[in-house]
Amino acid sequence: MAAAFTITIGAFAPALAIGKLAAKAMEAIGRNPEAAPKIQTAMILSIAFAEAIAIYALVIALIIKFV
Numbered sequence: 001m002a003a004a005f006t007i008t009i010g011a012f013a014p015a016l017a018i019g020k021l022a023a024k025a026m027e028a029i030g031r032n033p034e035a036a037p038k039i040q041t042a043m044i045l046s047i048a049f050a051e052a053i054a055i056y057a058l059v060i061a062l063i064i065k066f067v
Helices: 002-031 033-066
Strands: none
Touching: 002 033
16 A cells, blocks of 8 residues: 555656646747757756656655565
8 A cells, every 4th residue: 555655646746747847848948949959958857857756756666565
């Protein structure tokens, strides 16, 4: 039960964060197309950090499940 709860919260929050990051980045690129490379780089870096949280949650869920 704890492992399921951990991965549920750990995957749900980063998914929302990634969606919001991508939406805001697309809005920014739409408003200022010349800054697209800078915005895209920052967006990809931010998405990687948000995805890392989901990977940490997965590792913790696996530790709870198998240890």
